[in-house]
Amino acid sequence: MVTFRVTPHPAEATALDGQTQARTLYSVGAEGVAGEAVPVFLGVAMDQSGSMSGQKLEAAKQALTNLLHQIPPTDDIVVHITLFSSAAHELAPPVTGRQLGAQLAELTRRIGRIEAGGATSLGSGLRVALGASARYANHVRRVLMITDGKQEGAEPIGDAYDMAKALAQAGLRVDAWGVGNGWEADQLRTIAHSTGGEADVIPDARHLGEAVAQLFADVQSTKASDVRLVLNTPKGTTIRSVRQVYPSVQERAARQVSEQQWVIPIGALGQEEPKFVVEIATPARNVGIPFRMLVPNVIYAQGGTDHTDELDRTAWFFVRWVATPAEVRMDPELSRFTGEEEITSLSQEGFALLDMGAVEEATAKLNAALRKAEQINSPQAAILGAVVNPQTGRLTSTDSNAAVNKTGKLHTGKTGKLLSGTGKLPPSGP
Secondary structure, three states, X not given: OOEEEEEEEOOXXXXXXXXXXXXXXXXXXXXXXXXXXXXXXXXXXXXXOHHHOOHHHHHHHHHHHHHHHHOXXXXXXXXXXXXXOOOEEEOOOOEEHHHHHHHHHHHHHHHHOOOOOOOOOHHHHHHHHHHHHHHHOOOEXXXXXXXOOOOOOOOOHHHHHHHHXXXXXXXXXXXXXXXXXXXXXHHHHHHHHOOOOOEEEEOOHHHHXXXXXXXXXXXXXXXXXXXXXXXXXXXXXXXXXXXXXXXXOEEEOOEEEEOOEEEEEEEEEOOOOOEXXXXXXXXXXOEOOEEEXXXXXXXXXXXXXXXXXXXXXXXOEEEEEEOOHHHOOOOXXXXXXHOOHHHHHHHHHHHHHHHOOOHHHXXXXXXXXXXXXXXXXXXXXXXXXXXXXXXXXXXXXXXXXXXXHHHXXXXXXXXXXXXXXXXXXXXXXX
């Protein structure tokens, strides 16, 4: 069985009184049982079109040869090589690591005889790889597509996109690599991201062998396949968006399966722990009480059967509503992956200065935080806008006094009101 680590950052978010949105960053990792291997199908779809001639093709051929020599003699790993140009064909049928020893010399000769020619039909390569993987539905199935070009010939790019969707529906992940600089970034990203894979760049073909070796090491480290993060929510709470922020940045879909349950497909888990920013919409609750918003569990495939890992309370996500903007706290891990580190720092400095009565300096810090939040459409803009007037850049005439007063009480323990003109506590009476 597999043990999963699902960690929210923060475990308890703060939201301003009346606010109806909140976010957390979920990290998802797994540990397999020692000695229990996850069977893997690794397909390589390699471009052999005319533009690959020369150093790029020679580097790709060497990378394939090196890969074959890396594969251990086991039935748990299956490798398959597809060659594509104007059309596609397989170099040889899929072969296990155990079978590879008897076929290695012949496969190496075939790789050495590969020549470049024709146009680039990305969809044809994906189509052959999908067909070859069909017998291995119980394996973790990965496809690496290597190309130096963009879609050419009679088939439109939509054909490649349709094939990528077909691979995704069958549970395969495609990583698309562009070698050199003649490829089309949007095409590679669309193909890879629609399957939960990554698009990457190999500027110098000489580094292709090392990159393929690293990918195979990642494939070998697979702990679980067809992983799905299931998020259970209270009634009236919905998931507005899910964005993967590590190891690649891409939008993810949360499929609603019932009024209170959502499923996020993750795919295979290896050494890296993917991270996802989950944004929810929920009715505002009473101030001061933490409310449970997300209760996750994990479903994964093993041996052709789905298993569920019921997670403990450390995976739950809570939201607590607070009365003043100064009480809103951003988690450093979340800020780091949403590009809000500077906004968080400026906000904290601004509210600290406000506590000290340095109104002018505080206003400058909070105004700078607000402008940066507006630039990246951060939810922090709504919180900062309750203190700083977005039009004038000054403390708002009504909310500022409340913010100053409540912040002063919160941090000094005093009940006297701050003077609205100076932002300082009045002198204490006898």
